[in-house]
Amino acid sequence: MILAPRAPADDKRGMTDADPEDPFLEAGRLLFAGPWDFLTAAPTIETLPPMRGIEIALAGRSNVGKSSLVNALTGRKALARTSVTPGRTQELIFFGVGPQLTLVDMPGYGFAKAPKEKVEAWTRTIRDYLRGRVNLARVFVLIDSRHGLKPVDTDILDLLDKAAVSYAVVLTKADQVKPTDFAARVEETEAKIRRRPAAYPHVFPTSSETGAGLPALRAAVARLIAERA
Numbered sequence: 001m002i003l004a005p006r007a008p009a010d011d012k013r014g015m016t017d018a019d020p021e022d023p024f025l026e027a028g029r030l031l032f033a034g035p036w037d038f039l040t041a042a043p044t045i046e047t048l049p050p051m052r053g054i055e056i057a058l059a060g061r062s063n064v065g066k067s068s069l070v071n072a073l074t075g076r077k078a079l080a081r082t083s084v085t086p087g088r089t090q091e092l093i094f095f096g097v098g099p100q101l102t103l104v105d106m107p108g109y110g111f112a113k114a115p116k117e118k119v120e121a122w123t124r125t126i127r128d129y130l131r132g133r134v135n136l137a138r139v140f141v142l143i144d145s146r147h148g149l150k151p152v153d154t155d156i157l158d159l160l161d162k163a164a165v166s167y168a169v170v171l172t173k174a175d176q177v178k179p180t181d182f183a184a185r186v187e188e189t190e191a192k193i194r195r196r197p198a199a200y201p202h203v204f205p206t207s208s209e210t211g212a213g214l215p216a217l218r219a220a221v222a223r224l225i226a227e228r229a
């Protein structure tokens with residue numbers, strides 16, 4: 001079947017890097033149109049649900065915008081709860097669409113005020129999940145456009161490189177940064193991930209607020225599913 005590319009409806013600022021000729025733009029739009037279901041919340045590695053289809057995980061510091069991105073990608077206001085309180089999502093939250101895709105909202109890392117034992121438990125859960133989930137096709141590591149990559153982020157990138165889990169960096173909250181500063185942030189981030197073996201070389205700029213960059217991200221997921229079919 002030939003999928004005709006169509007201008008993404010929700011990209012209000014036009015700052016998407018989506019190639020209008022990308023045949024997966026429409027497939028991505030259809031895939032994320034749902035219907036989506038909340039599957040389960042797993043606080044520990046022992047409580048993970050059975051694997052189904054391919055899994056895409058969203059990782060990132062507390063408050064980086066993971067839950068907002070799940071809602072924006074799926075077009076649902078409250079599929080994932082969002083919060084102004086950093087560190088609220090403390091479980092791996094699983095969402096499914098059809099039989100082929102599971103999206104995982106991971107607990108935020110790097111929340112300075114969390115008790116040490118809690119941080120250690122989250123770190124163990126995140127590490128065990130990332131190393132052991134065989135249907136995990138890609139991790140999107142979310143980085144706040146205002147702050148860029150921090151040491152706590154590079155710890156996760158190191159872990160993913162060591163575990164040979166394919167990942168891509170997603171810059172969030174692009175609407176919060178001036179376009180010139182944003183372009184510099186993209187360049188700086190791509191330079192930092194260039195030599196990382198499991199990293200996709202280009203970053204995905206996004207804003208859950210304006211919808212910018214979401215069509216490109218949906219298309220990337222649709223492409224992954226097609227490649228694995």
Ligand SMILES: Nc1nc2c(ncn2[C@@H]2O[C@H](COP(=O)(O)OP(=O)(O)OP(=O)(O)O)[C@@H](O)[C@H]2O)c(=O)[nH]1
Binds near residue numbers: 086
């Ligand atoms: N301006 C702007 N604000 C955003 C964007 N994405 C998220 N936010 C805000 O950032 C805050 C944190 O967003 P969440 O989606 O809850 O972040 P999270 O990464 O899931 O947070 P944890 O549960 O701590 O892991 C909320 O106040 C959101 O409204 C964005 O693209 N633009």
